[in-house]
Amino acid sequence: MDTRLSSRLQIILLCVCCTECSTDISCRNEAGEPVDWFIIYKLPTNKIGEVGSGVDYMYLDSSVGSWQMSKYMVNTSQGAIGNTLKQLYTGQAYKSNSSVYALYNDGPPILDYIEGYGHTKGVLLFDHSQGFWLSHSIPHFPSFPERGYLYPSSGKVNGQTALCVTYGYDQFLSIAKQMVYLYPRFYNCSVPAAFTPDLSQLAQLCEGSKPRLASDRNVEHLSSIKGEKFVSFVKSEHFVDDIYTGWVAQALGADLLVESWQRQVNELPSNCSLPKHVMNIKRIRLPGPVLFQSHRDHSKWCVSQAYEDQVTCLGDLNREKMQLWRGGGLVCTFNPLIYKAFRQVVDWYLGC
Numbered sequence: 586m587d588t589r590l591s592s593r594l595q596i597i598l599l600c601v602c603c604t605e606c607s608t609d610i611s612c613r614n615e616a617g618e619p620v621d622w623f624i625i626y627k628l629p630t631n632k633i634g635e636v637g638s639g640v641d642y643m644y645l646d647s648s649v650g651s652w653q654m655s656k657y658m659v660n661t662s663q664g665a666i667g668n669t670l671k672q673l674y675t676g677q678a679y680k681s682n683s684s685v686y687a688l689y690n691d692g693p694p695i696l697d698y699i700e701g702y703g704h705t706k707g708v709l710l711f712d713h714s715q716g717f718w719l720s721h722s723i724p725h726f727p728s729f730p731e732r733g734y735l736y737p738s739s740g741k742v743n744g745q746t747a748l749c750v751t752y753g754y755d756q757f758l759s760i761a762k763q764m765v766y767l768y769p770r771f772y773n774c775s776v777p778a779a780f781t782p783d784l785s786q787l788a789q790l791c792e793g794s795k796p797r798l799a800s801d802r803n804v805e806h807l808s809s810i811k812g813e814k815f816v817s818f819v820k821s822e823h824f825v826d827d828i829y830t831g832w833v834a835q836a837l838g839a840d841l842l843v844e845s846w847q848r849q850v851n852e853l854p855s856n857c858s859l860p861k862h863v864m865n866i867k868r869i870r871l872p873g874p875v876l877f878q879s880h881r882d883h884s885k886w887c888v889s890q891a892y893e894d895q896v897t898c899l900g901d902l903n904r905e906k907m908q909l910w911r912g913g914g915l916v917c918t919f920n921p922l923i924y925k926a927f928r929q930v931v932d933w934y935l936g937c
Contacts, residue, residue, distance in 0.1 A: 609714065609715055610672055610678070610684065610710055610711055610712055610714075610715055610716040610717060611715065611716070611717055611751040611810070612665070612669050612717045612719070612749035612750065612751045613665060613668035613669045613671075613672070614644075614646055614648075614665055614668070615644055615655060615656075615657065615664055615665050615668070616668075617668040617671075619751070620646050620647070620648070620751070621646075621647060621750070621751055621809050621810060621811040621813055622646060622647070622748070622749060622750045622751065622809060622813060623644065623645065623646040623665050623748075623749050624644075624645045624646070624746065624747065624748050624749075624899070624923065624926075625642045625643065625644055625645070625655070625659070625664075625665060625666060625746065625747045626642060626643045626645075626652065626744065626745075626746050626871065626884070627640070627641070627642040627659050627723075627740075627744060627745040627746070627747075628641050628642060628643070628744060628871070628875060628877070629742065629743050629744040629877050629881040629882060630741055630742050630743075631742075631877070631881055632875055632876060632877045632881070633868075633876040633877055633878070634876070635875075638658070638741075639741030639742060640658040640659050640660045640736070640741055641654070641655070641658060641659075642654075642655050642658075642659050642664075643655065643871060643872070644664075644665060645922075645923070645926050646665075647922060650922060651872070651922075651925075651926060652871060652872050652926055652930075654872075654873070659736055659740075660736035660741075661734075661736075662674075662733070662734040665749070666719070666747060666749075667734055669717060669719060669749055670708070670719075670727055670734055671734070672710060673686055673708070673710050673730055674730055674733050674734055675733075677730075678710060679730040679731075679773075679775060681777075682777040682778075682779065683712055683713075683777070683779070684710065684711060684712040684716070684777075685709065685710070685711055685712070685716075685757075685775065685776050685777065685780050685784065685787070686708070686709060686710045686711075686730075686773075686774060686775055687708070687709040687764075687769075687771050687773075687774035687775075687776075687787070687790075687791060688708055688727060688729075688730075688771070688772055688773040688774065689705065689706065689707055689708075689709075689769035689770055689771045689772065689774075690705075690706045690707075690724065690725065690726065690769075690770060690772065691703065691704050691705060691706065691769070691770055692706075692724040692725055693725065693770060693772035694725040694726065694727075694728050694729065694735075694737060694772075695725075695729070696772055699770065701768075702768055702769060702770040702912070703766075703767040703768045703769050703770075703821075703822070703901070703911060703912030703913055704901050704902055704903075704908055704911040704912065704913045705720075705767045705769045705901040705912065705913050705914065706720070706721050706722060706723060706724070706726070706769075706901070707719055707720040707721060707769070708727060709757070709760070711752070711754060711757050712754070713754050713779075713780075714753070714754055715751060715752060715753050715754060715810055716751070716752065716754070716757065717749055717750065717751050717752070718749070718750055718752060718757075718760055719747060719748070719749040720747070720748050720749075720899065720900070720901070720916060721745065721746065721747035721748070722745045722746055722747070722883050722884045722885055722901075723737070723740040723745045723747070723883075724737065724739050724740060724883075725737035725739050725740065726740055729772075729773050730773065743846065743881055743882060743883035744869070744877060744881060744882035744883060744884050745883050745884055746884035746885075746886060746899055748899045748916060750807075750809050750813070750815060750916075751809055751810045751811075752807065752808075752809055752810060753808075753810055756807050756808060756809075757784075758783055758784070759805040759806075759807060759817075760805070760807070760817070761784050761786060761787040762786070762803060762805060763803060763805055763817050763819045763914060764786070764787060764790055765786050765790070765796045765798065766798060766802060766803050766819040766820065766821045766912060766914070767819050767821075767901075767912050767913065767914055768790075768795060768821065768822070768912045769790070769912075771790055771791050771793075774790075774791040775791065776788040776791045798821055798823070801820065801821050801823035801824040802818070802819065802820040802821065802824045802832065803819055804816065804817065804818055804819075804836070805817045805819075807916075813918070813920065814918065814919065815916050815917065815918050816916070816917045816918075817914060817915075817916050817917075818832065818833050818836070818898075818900075818914055818915045818916075818917065819912070819913070819914035820832065820912060820913060820914065821912045822910055822911060822912050825909050825910055826909060827853055827856070827863070827904060827909060828900075828902050828913060828914070828915065829841055829843050829863045829887060829902075829904060829915075830853075830856045830858075830859060830863040831859075833887075833898065833915055833917070834859070834861040834862070834863050835859060835860065835861050837861075837889075837894070837896050837917065838861060838894075839861060839889040839890070839891065839894040839896045840861050840862045840863070840864070840889065840890040840891065840894075841861070841862070841863045841864070841887045841888070841889060841890065841896070841898075842864050842865075842866050842887060842888050842889075842890050842931055842934050843863055843864070843865055843866060843886075843887040843904055844866040844869065844879060844882060844884060844885070844886050844887065844931075845865075845879075845884075845885045845886075845902070845903040845904045845905075846879075846880070846882060846883045846884075846885070846903045846905075847865060847879055847880060847903065847904060847905060848880055848905070851905040851906045851907055852865070852904060852905050852906075853865075853904040853905060853906060854935075855934075855935045855936060855937045856937065857936075857937030862890075862937060863887075863904075864890070864934050864935055864936055864937065865879070865904060865934060865935050866879055866931055866933070866934045867879050867933050867934060867935055868932040868933040869882060869930050869931070869932055870930055870931075870932035871930050876932065884899075885899070885900050885901060885902055885903060886898060886899045886900065886927060887915070888924060888927045888928045888931065889924070889928075892924075892928065895919050895920075895921055895924045896917060896918075896919060896924065897917065897918055897919075897920070897923045897924045897927050897928075898915040898916065898917035898918075899915065899916055900913065900914055900915035900916060901913035901914055901915070902914075902915075
């Protein structure tokens, strides 16, 4: 009798533990399961030789190994982004005093555009244990929590990318520092009193204040919940230079191939004037093949030209003149799987 009771108690405790683990705030994959990181590449409406829906996307995480066409559409609450944001929307974490969240976008949904903020877009959601940082290139996204998951029609036309990484609480102290330099437009956020001793500057940003900067740019080394290494480069509007050429390529010691939304009038040409060069990607070839021109792609990312450097960065800024005066950043990784996925889709770039 005692043995049977003990076994039942062990089963109950195991179920409780598993349930608690599944409720940890984290990036979620296509099936809604916790993952260390994921990346999506939303395809543009106008591809070479084809007109698409503008809501289909490819998915990548450490378990799938290469780009996979999702069976979901990005304008539904299914799929990786929808599953991840459900923790804020359906779980109503935005009403909780036990977690911090922030939605930021220089072009937020519904609200009028205001100049002066960093050119950066993303979501933070975390508690005292862990959470996720979702950085993306999608304008007018995501929707206010009270409205549930909505994908904007303005996000359909061009290609877009999103990077989600699950971090422990201590890493969000470093991420909060980066937010000060980015100066994002927090259009919906909450930093409960229990977090303000650690996150006073994040609370200031949430309240609409602009904290004082110690310099014009900053670097933070981050480690995901499973130990994946990332490097966050952020610049304020006071660092008036191309983040790729004037800083990141030189800091990483790698020639970079850059994909960003270039529209001819204000675009910066490929630049080989410094020791490490930066060259503009002009055409993308994703598996399928799916081909599209750079001017159809609103995403911002770069890879090292040389395969041995294994550098991949995803971020905020286009290589164009007006964005030299904008705050923005890049999250970089030396993960070989991520590098292979992005390097192999470079179909054509302009050398110097």
